[in-house]
Amino acid sequence: MRCFCVTHHGQPLELMHQDIPQPQGTEVLLRVKAAGLCHSDLHIWEGFYDLGGGKKLSLTDRGIKLPLTPSHEICGEVVSAGSEAGPVQTGMVAVAYPWIGCGKCAACLRDEENICVKPQSLGIMRAGGFADYVIVPHPRYLVDLGGLDPVKAAPLACAGITTYSAIKKFGERIHETPVVVIGAGGLGLMAIEVLKALGGRGAIVVDIDAGKREAALKEGALAAIDARASDAAKQIADAVGGGARAVLDLVGATPTVTLALDACARGAHIVIVGLMGGDITLPLPTIPMRPLRIEGNYVGSLAELRELVSLMRDGKIRPVPVSSRPLDEVNDALKALHEGRVVGRQVLVP
Incomplete structure (x- = not known):
């Protein structure tokens, strides 16, 4: 063979x-x-x-x-x-x-x-x-x-079970607020479908590629935001009405995790899936003070x-x-x- x-x-x-x-x-x-x-x-x-x-x-x-x-x-x-x-x-x-x-x-x-x-x-x-x-x-x-x-x-x-498992980690939040989905590749498009199937409020998709943002809109995303825009964090916060409460990072790189942290509201839940890599420096008191839940998901x-x-x-x-x-x-x-x-x-x- x-x-x-x-x-x-x-x-x-x-x-x-x-x-x-x-x-x-x-x-x-x-x-x-x-x-x-x-x-x-x-x-x-x-x-x-x-x-x-x-x-x-x-x-x-x-x-x-x-x-x-x-x-x-x-x-x-x-x-x-x-x-x-x-x-x-x-x-x-x-x-x-x-x-x-x-x-x-x-x-x-x-x-x-x-x-x-x-x-x-x-x-x-x-x-x-x-x-x-x-x-x-x-x-x-x-x-x-x-x-x-x-x-x-x-x-x-x-792509399927990774997004399915990650989105289930948000629990009831998907019914209360749109999920911010960072990355509009195969997993991002699947996330839109999973949110529909589970009765979620929908997805605000973020990506650097215009073609992928367009594909996300065609699949039913509520909005598509350019991750490289100087005011990307503000656009995300405005799109969900005052800061993201659920962020799914399908890229998992230093810029995307940083953007997730900048765009999220107090009490937000961030699930990181992607393995593109990098690192971040995060003052530890901000996690309980905001308070934030940062979680990983592996398939x-x-x-x-x-x-x-x-x-x-x-x-x-x-x-x-x-x-x-x-x-x-x-x-x-x-x-x-x-x-x-x-x-x-x-x-x-x-």
Whole structure:
């Protein structure tokens, strides 16, 4: 089978030919039908995360080894299963939950495998979807698409559950005030849909790219604000009527977190999702004095993916704009993402 692998950081993914893996034990073999490209794949390709102040977290420090086949947004058709997998429906088309844990730590025992201390995530620690076939370690990680288009559904495995899980952290606030969404890429457009599905007041979207702001308005954003405007914080505060009470930062960079802090009201809740990097200096007394709640969110749980697929199957969430391209064009797709030329999500099809 073909697979496209990161063999050297910052270099084009290399086409490699391998034997089709044979599922063992509880494993299931999927024929890949669609594999999404995410900013996390970009970090894997680059080989590090920016910690600010000239510091970096390398993939080696996270235990990630090369060569690696990326992509954790995977939809595929069940081809076969190991002898211990139990009854598995051959031919079923499913989205694979990629945030697989060790199954033994406290987080896994709470059904929070996405924050496992020894993760085994597809496309990060294990071979991912930029291939003709992929192994999923257990059938419970497969969520039946029930007729959904695999290309449109693939982003649910990351862009979808990440925004869904993050927005749920705001609780009742989404019904009381618009959520300020910083970043109008694939996750930002998905956030607009999730807020609609959950009955929220809507989204005020912030981005530096005019094309992405326009896309957000077309998807139903209440307003779209240029993050580089000199009065961006004031525009945000005015748009929500006196300061933001719920801010979802899908970029996670020094300028965006700074903007979130400048635009928020007293008692605000900020959830940071993005991993673009950097650092901030924040006087600690301002956190209790304002008072602020600053929280991180890392993808989502298997239960949340099942909920999200159900919402899309019921027509309550529309797919984000997706551009489909052949798997052979993966390096062109990676370059487009790196250069910020992507509106919505890119999905590769073998």
